[in-house]
Amino acid sequence: xxxxxFKHSVKTFSDKRSAEARAAQHGQTAAHLRYITRPKxxxxxxxxxxxxxxxxxxxxxxxxxxxxxxGRVCERFILALPVxxxxxxREALVRAFGEALTKxxxxxxxxxxxxxxxxxKNPHAHIAAFDVQVKGGGRGRPRSTIGMARKNAVEETAxxxxxxxxxxxxxxxxxxxxxxxxxSYAARGIDRLPQIHEGAASRHMFAKGETPATxxxxxxxxxxxxxxxxxxxxxxxxxxxxEAEHDETDPTDGLGxxxxxxxxxxxxxxxxxxxxxxxxxxxxxxxxPPWAAVxxxxxxxxxxxxxxxxxxxxxxxxxxxxTSAPVPPFAFDHRRLSAWGRVRRVYRELVMLRxxxxxRLLGDREAQRSAPPTTAQMGPSARDGGRLRExx
Numbered sequence: 001x002x003x004x005x006f007k008h009s010v011k012t013f014s015d016k017r018s019a020e021a022r023a024a025q026h027g028q029t030a031a032h033l034r035y036i037t038r039p040k041x042x043x044x045x046x047x048x049x050x051x052x053x054x055x056x057x058x059x060x061x062x063x064x065x066x067x068x069x070x071g072r073v074c075e076r077f078i079l080a081l082p083v084x085x086x087x088x089x090r091e092a093l094v095r096a097f098g099e100a101l102t103k104x105x106x107x108x109x110x111x112x113x114x115x116x117x118x119x120x121k122n123p124h125a126h127i128a129a130f131d132v133q134v135k136g137g138g139r140g141r142p143r144s145t146i147g148m149a150r151k152n153a154v155e156e157t158a159x160x161x162x163x164x165x166x167x168x169x170x171x172x173x174x175x176x177x178x179x180x181x182x183x184s185y186a187a188r189g190i191d192r193l194p195q196i197h198e199g200a201a202s203r204h205m206f207a208k209g210e211t212p213a214t215x216x217x218x219x220x221x222x223x224x225x226x227x228x229x230x231x232x233x234x235x236x237x238x239x240x241x242x243e244a245e246h247d248e249t250d251p252t253d254g255l256g257x258x259x260x261x262x263x264x265x266x267x268x269x270x271x272x273x274x275x276x277x278x279x280x281x282x283x284x285x286x287x288x289p290p291w292a293a294v295x296x297x298x299x300x301x302x303x304x305x306x307x308x309x310x311x312x313x314x315x316x317x318x319x320x321x322x323t324s325a326p327v328p329p330f331a332f333d334h335r336r337l338s339a340w341g342r343v344r345r346v347y348r349e350l351v352m353l354r355x356x357x358x359x360r361l362l363g364d365r366e367a368q369r370s371a372p373p374t375t376a377q378m379g380p381s382a383r384d385g386g387r388l389r390e391x392x
Contacts, residue, residue: 002080005124006078006080006161006182011025011028028063028073029062046091046108048110058107058130062074072131072148074129074130075127075146077129079124081125082165087114101157102145106130106131107130108128109127110125110126111125129146131144162182198228212227
């Protein structure tokens, strides 16, 4: 099954950079190229249209030129490759994207990591693209070939990768399970909370019971908690949400089957004691349930300044603020909280939502077990006996 993962970062000498983490320093580009092309990890490396034969020379020249014009050194990308594809097909995907990204003019270095260990389970490619300034810009100014500084460039490039991936995979005979999308859950109408990027090292430490140290630079993403802890909570909430939807819609699961599928005969044990037709998720024309907390939109940046993944992390529909029902007591005002306080508040609300969903599920099941059986649940003998007693 193909996975969509698209990460972009950049180092720049511009004084107008939006984050200090994006500040370029001499020697960074050469170190990055050595890392992504190291033989231990890289199965194959592509080098196209570079001005020098060696990576170190390319890096030095790019940094000097970028420093002179106070601009970007190179565009860095990490792409998840389909695990079901063959090595040759992965190479074709990376080449096609590299040529489309650079428009057949700029140079790039691409390395595919899929040899062994975690890379074999999660094949991916690193791309470092070196922009070329061409004549034709406004008022005689040079124009960027790659154009990653333009507005919405990251989103457009992510869509480009998804389109190339899907067309080529379909051409090779892979089915719908191998298709990917750059759109967010909310844009696709999926009521799930998106997880945040953890990293293989962090996940390995968490599996061994170790707690990685938090980085203050990423508190706007993880709220001061480890990524593994945050994702564990998000997965539990998504699971509880699915169980709640299953209990409400499946009449054959033993919960509510005695009403013959008629919602009007069910009694809901909600937090405010409503019964018989109270507000319930999924009922047309009804307001959301009381546990539909307001969760702020989180950053989808995975550690690259303000240019993270293209997939948005907007709150899913089941967490949207109700229009007619009163605001939950733990809702907050976005305008009165700083970004740091907002993320910490969102994390606490996720915990409250998880606990509320769990309590609601347990309450519904206990109520169903303790409720007297209906006529539909009784056997034929019990129904006949009732009619005989009425005649007597």
